[in-house]
Amino acid sequence: MDTRKLAYFVQIVDSGSITKAAAALHVAQPALSQQLSALESELKQRLLIRSKKGVEPTAAGHTLYRHAQIILRQVDQARADVEASGAAPSGRVSIAVAPYSMASSLAPRIITEVNRRYPDIVVHLSETYGGVLSEAIKNGRLDMALIYEPGEIRGVQFTTMIVEDLYLVANAAADLEPGRREISLREVSDMPLFLPEKIHTLRQLVEAGLGEHQLPLRLMGEVESVPALTRLLEANIGATILPKSAAEALFRKGEFHALRIVEPTLRCKIALCTPDHEPLSEAASAVLLILQEVLLEMLEGKVAG
Structure with a gap:
């Protein structure tokens, strides 16, 4: 199984159509269909259900899609880390916070510190639910999150910061x-x-x-x-x-x-949520340290107050 086949498969699922995926990938439709068939043969599983409206992943397809996203993200990150080896951390780091929390008030301090120390890092901030955030971190779409701790969830780890x-x-x-x-x-x-x-x-x-x-x-x-x-x-x-x-x-x-x-x-409990097994990129690790520092400063300020 090579990463090109996985990338093709992810694009097909995202596009909902082999024709649309072929156009997005600039690949001939017959060649894309052939790659998909080869992947299904290799895995001995039907991965997509075809209809007049397009394609939908089967149960096996959903499983492969989830793993493929993680694999492709890791390959991209490995390439970026190797290329940037020895240089200052750079790239995009995604942080999410749960609504109805104090975490959003920390955004100015976090952004200021990241920009001061690592001007080549771009922080992407978003706000959504804890359960959804945990799933996004497991799938590699988010690097880290500050959320209300929901309890143990497989694939992510929670570090309690505030009770x-x-x-x-x-x-x-x-x-x-x-x-x-x-x-x-x-x-x-x-x-x-x-x-x-x-x-x-x-x-x-x-x-x-x-x-x-x-x-x-x-x-x-x-x-x-x-x-x-x-x-x-x-x-x-x-x-x-x-x-x-x-x-x-x-x-x-x-x-x-x-x-x-x-x-x-x-x-x-307000907890810092990070991947359980997948390593963070160099840029994400740098931002994580800053996030922990800002939280510690806030806690020390509350104790002093």
């Missing part, structure tokens, strides 16, 4: 006692809440805490946009639940209450 209590965040004009700093979970269950979708670890933690004490969740709506969440809380039609660091990073002080949830306390 925080969860807080109810509400408009300062909400019907809450002035100067209050804590609120019971039972009281929280009576309040209309805006939370992310169930795929989000933060939502799962809240539901698990309520369920363990047979308390209902009064869900006002599912919101994945921080600007939209801010506007909803400004309108005082509901509250949300976040770790304090995220609340302080996302909402203006003085305009919102942040009350620690007690009886019982709910906690979450």
